[in-house]
Amino acid sequence: MTAPTLAVRERVLSLPAAELPAYVYDLAALRAHAARVRAALPAGVELYYAAKANPEPGLLTALAPYVEGYEVSSGGELAHVPRAVPGRPLAFGGPGKTPAETAAALAAGVDRFHVESLHEVRVLAELARRAGTRAAVLLRVNLPLPAERLAGSSLAMGGGPTPFGLDPADVDTAVRLLTDGSAPHLELRGVHAHLASGLDAPAQAAVAGTVVTWAAGLAARHRVRLAEVTVGGGMAVDYAAPDTRFDWAAYGKELGRLAEAHPEFTLRIEPGRALTAYCGWYATEVLDVKRSHGEEFAVVRGGTHHLRTPATKAHDQPCALLPVDDWPHPWPRPAATGERLTLTGQLCTPKDVLARGVPAPGLRAGDRVAFCLAGAYAWNISHHDFLMHPRPGFHFLDRPL
Numbered sequence: 001m002t003a004p005t006l007a008v009r010e011r012v013l014s015l016p017a018a019e020l021p022a023y024v025y026d027l028a029a030l031r032a033h034a035a036r037v038r039a040a041l042p043a044g045v046e047l048y049y050a051a052k053a054n055p056e057p058g059l060l061t062a063l064a065p066y067v068e069g070y071e072v073s074s075g076g077e078l079a080h081v082p083r084a085v086p087g088r089p090l091a092f093g094g095p096g097k098t099p100a101e102t103a104a105a106l107a108a109g110v111d112r113f114h115v116e117s118l119h120e121v122r123v124l125a126e127l128a129r130r131a132g133t134r135a136a137v138l139l140r141v142n143l144p145l146p147a148e149r150l151a152g153s154s155l156a157m158g159g160g161p162t163p164f165g166l167d168p169a170d171v172d173t174a175v176r177l178l179t180d181g182s183a184p185h186l187e188l189r190g191v192h193a194h195l196a197s198g199l200d201a202p203a204q205a206a207v208a209g210t211v212v213t214w215a216a217g218l219a220a221r222h223r224v225r226l227a228e229v230t231v232g233g234g235m236a237v238d239y240a241a242p243d244t245r246f247d248w249a250a251y252g253k254e255l256g257r258l259a260e261a262h263p264e265f266t267l268r269i270e271p272g273r274a275l276t277a278y279c280g281w282y283a284t285e286v287l288d289v290k291r292s293h294g295e296e297f298a299v300v301r302g303g304t305h306h307l308r309t310p311a312t313k314a315h316d317q318p319c320a321l322l323p324v325d326d327w328p329h330p331w332p333r334p335a336a337t338g339e340r341l342t343l344t345g346q347l348c349t350p351k352d353v354l355a356r357g358v359p360a361p362g363l364r365a366g367d368r369v370a371f372c373l374a375g376a377y378a379w380n381i382s383h384h385d386f387l388m389h390p391r392p393g394f395h396f397l398d399r400p401l
C-alpha cells in the first residue's frame, strides 16, 4: 500500500526533521499479514522466513507465531537469528559456505543443511564426523525447467547456469554419497530448490509442481525415501502495483493439491520479500525542489545508501507524500510547479534516484515522503557508508495483540 498505516503516518509526521530519515515498521500490520499468509497455506505445509529479506530482531520476533522456522544463509545470520528467536528451527543454506560457518552450524544444531555442491557434501560429512554429530541434509538442486517457467521472474537462481545448488548432472553422485554408507554422519532428508524471485502465484505453483515431481522421480530412481521438499521463496512483490498482493490463497490451494498427490513429502516454502516488504516505510523530508533543463527534482534527506531497493531492482519506489504546512524560514519555500517530478537522495551520483515520474503537484521543501514496500531488501542491502551521511532512525511500532 502506498498510504502508510495510521500509526506510521502519525510517527512520520511527529518526528523532528533532524530525526529523519527513519525506517518505520508496523509490527501489528506484519503480524496481520503473516497470519493471512499462514491461513492460506494447507496444514502440514511448513513456512520458513528467509531472514536475508530483513533480519531486524523485531520482525523476526513478530513472525515467530506464524512460521515453523527461519532460513539463514551465512554465519552472521546463523549467529543472529537465534538471539532474536531462540530455539526455533533453522535451515542453513547459501553457496560458498566456509568450513568455519559449517562447523558453527553443526555446533549450533542447525535442523537442516541445504547442501549446494558435491564439495559441500564432502566437507559437511567430514566436519560432522569430527564433531560427532549427525546432520540432516536437503540437496539444493538447480533442476531443469522448461524455459518459459521462469520467464516472468525478476531474478533467476536456477533453470540455467548459476552458482546456486547442484547441477542435475551431479545429483546422482550426491545421493549415492549420502546413501551408500560413506557419510554415516549425514542423513539425506530431501530436496531444496529456490529457482527464482518475483513469480506470481500461478508461476510459483507451476515451479513447485516441477520441483515436487522431480523430487519424486529422484526418490524412485534411487529407491530412497525423501521426506521433505522445500520449493523456495520468491513470491512476487509488485512495486509497480503496491496495493496488489501475491495470491496466497491460490498458491496455497495448489500446494494442497501437491501435498495430497505426494503424501510422502512434507512441503516447505521459504519466502522473504513477500512476508516483510509491506510492513516497512522509509520516511524522510524534502530538502529542496528544483528545475533542471525542463525537469523537476525533489531532493530528500537520505537516499539509496539507505534504501537501495529501487536502484537494485531498477524500479520507482512507491511512496506517499505527506504535506507539512509549517515553513519557519524567512526565505521562499521551494515548491514544484509541474505535475510530476523525480525524487532523488543526497548522494553525489545521478544514480541516487528513489522514484521517477512521481505525481507531486505543489510538493514543497519540508513536506514529508514515506516510501512504502521498504520492509524487505531495503536498509540491509544498502551501501550505508557511502558519503558518510548519518544513519536513519529505526522505529518499531506495535499494538497489543
Ligand SMILES: Cc1ncc(COP(=O)(O)O)c(C=O)c1O
Pocket (backbone or CB within 6 Å): 050, 052, 053, 071, 093, 094, 194, 196, 197, 198, 232, 233, 234, 235, 270, 271, 272, 273, 274
Ligand atoms: C535460498 C533462498 N531462499 C529464499 C529466498 C527468499 O526469496 P524471496 O525474498 O524472494 O522470497 C532467497 C532469496 O534470495 C534465497 O536465496
